Amino acid sequence: MTITAPHVVGTTPALAASGVACKAGPRTVLSGVDLDVRPGEVLGLIGSNGTGKSTLLRVLAGVRPASAGEVLLAGRPLGAIRSRERARQIAFVAQEEAAPSDLLVSEMVALGRVPHARAWGGIDEASRLAVTEALHLVDLEYAAQQSMDRLSGGERRRALIARGLAQEAPLLLLDEPTNHLDIKHQLALMRLVRRLCRDLDRTAVVALHDLDLAATFCDRIAVLHAGGLFALGTPDEVLTPSVLHDAFGVLATRVTHPLTGRTHLLFSHDEREIHP
Numbered sequence: 261m262t263i264t265a266p267h268v269v270g271t272t273p274a275l276a277a278s279g280v281a282c283k284a285g286p287r288t289v290l291s292g293v294d295l296d297v298r299p300g301e302v303l304g305l306i307g308s309n310g311t312g313k314s315t316l317l318r319v320l321a322g323v324r325p326a327s328a329g330e331v332l333l334a335g336r337p338l339g340a341i342r343s344r345e346r347a348r349q350i351a352f353v354a355q356e357e358a359a360p361s362d363l364l365v366s367e368m369v370a371l372g373r374v375p376h377a378r379a380w381g382g383i384d385e386a387s388r389l390a391v392t393e394a395l396h397l398v399d400l401e402y403a404a405q406q407s408m409d410r411l412s413g414g415e416r417r418r419a420l421i422a423r424g425l426a427q428e429a430p431l432l433l434l435d436e437p438t439n440h441l442d443i444k445h446q447l448a449l450m451r452l453v454r455r456l457c458r459d460l461d462r463t464a465v466v467a468l469h470d471l472d473l474a475a476t477f478c479d480r481i482a483v484l485h486a487g488g489l490f491a492l493g494t495p496d497e498v499l500t501p502s503v504l505h506d507a508f509g510v511l512a513t514r515v516t517h518p519l520t521g522r523t524h525l526l527f528s529h530d531e532r533e534i535h536p
């Protein structure tokens with residue numbers, strides 16, 4: 261498999277996992293995961309259903325303990341960082357979250373500012389600006405004064421992402437952020453993540469099912485399969501017919517977009533893998 265060197269010479273990884281394992285009850289879901297996330301990169305996390313993408317993101321975010329191994333945040337053991345400090349450093353947007361329905365959208369997004377708030381302090385000007393900016397970035401300013409329970413599925417998703425952006429944390433961990441989004445907002449969101457990392461010193465790990473989005477917007481891609489890290493490398497290195505067949509059981513063909521010249525993937529079933 262294409263596993264690139266785990267250590268980045270001369271640069272402390274923004275996030276590093278070494279030998280990470282995680283159990284769900286008695287079952288080991290993930291084991292032996294070694295992964296460095298380079299400052300400023302967008303790292304895609306792909307794999308078929310149940311291969312542990314969400315589990316790994318939760319361990320990297322510090323909201324689920326590893327059963328073995330260690331996670332380092334900018335060189336510091338994650339477990340040694342207090343939760344408030346961690347929340348200033350890591351914005352984690354989970355795959356599914358029941359958004360509080362009795363809040364206005366702007367109030368919900370302002371929850372992202374809690375790690376920055378002073379005790380007993382109200383929302384300050386910096387936080388107000390961060391909330392407005394986050395809503396603008398996800399194209400949801402128009403809904404700021406709406407109740408959360410009035411939002412569509414895609415709007416709710418964008419509101420939760422806005423809450424993560426309002427945290428202004430250098431590390432973004434996004435679990436299938438494009439779920440529920442229409443194609444325009446999927447592309448806009450991934451372009452935003454790309455821009456935040458390239459221009460604004462953020463680093464992102466993004467679990468994705470859409471392999472074309474992963475190919476287009478990620479610097480590197482980690483493939484999870486069979487309880488571990490199966491492949492890691494640039495999209496060209498990793499999104500090969502061979503890796504995709506092993507990891508997803510499908511046949512993949514690379515095609516060149518006639519207008520952009522970019523490589524895209526077409527998929528078909530491997531007849532041997534189809535179950536009646």
Ligand SMILES: Nc1ncnc2c1ncn2[C@@H]1O[C@H](COP(=O)(O)OP(=O)(O)OP(=O)(O)O)[C@@H](O)[C@H]1O
Pocket residue numbers: 284285289307308309310311312313314315316
């Ligand atoms: N709290 C839990 N209790 C029991 N099993 C769990 C728990 N959390 C995760 N698992 C199991 O761990 C495995 C990995 O789940 P996880 O949600 O990390 O996969 P995933 O790659 O994110 O899947 P998907 O693509 O479907 O979102 C699955 O088999 C799941 O059933």
